[in-house]
Amino acid sequence: MSKQERCCSPMLREPLSADRSVELARVFKAIGEPVRLRLLSLIASHAGGEACVCDLTGAFELSGPTISHHLKVLREAGVIEGERRGTWIYYRVCAEALAAVSDLLAPTASGVSA
């Protein structure tokens, strides 16, 4: 059985370089905070795959500026992106960024049967 067949996660095939670890740890650190992880899941599961701050604040007993701060951290880590339309900024998940970190941790790659 080839190594490729045996395991498919990049991290399981070879150690991460120091530089790549810094990049990826930034994403994990951003979502490694309960409010931010919940915000991410609220955005991801919101109708149409996008949400504005007005859709998010109701779920938390936190001030608007605190929510905005957490959204900024997620945005700076490349996990979500925002688009201003009129008064509001609408956020959606960057599926590619999440897929990259998901694949990293997956014991087998998606699409490959166990």
Added chain:
Amino acid sequence: MSKQERCCSPMLREPLSADRSVELARVFKAIGEPVRLRLLSLIASHAGGEACVCDLTGAFELSGPTISHHLKVLREAGVIEGERRGTWIYYRVCAEALAAVSDLLAPTASGVSA
């Protein structure tokens, strides 16, 4: 198209509860640090899927106690487990814990074609 077919990540189907977010954020926080993420990848990719501290310290310009501290954080978050054999503790990745966080972030579940 059913919702199940459209997307399969638990996080994309419905928002995480506050409690579940706390649990999962703990795992992401543990690996959201470059040294710890590299340690995890070194253990995961090591021959036989396990490594002892003696296999890990060479990759870093860090003291033994610092490496041990990071290993402890990973262990407490349930990402790795250690087994003492003789003088050394051998660490291996908890594949189940990683699969759970990987699935959470995956845009589509493994095995489901896009």
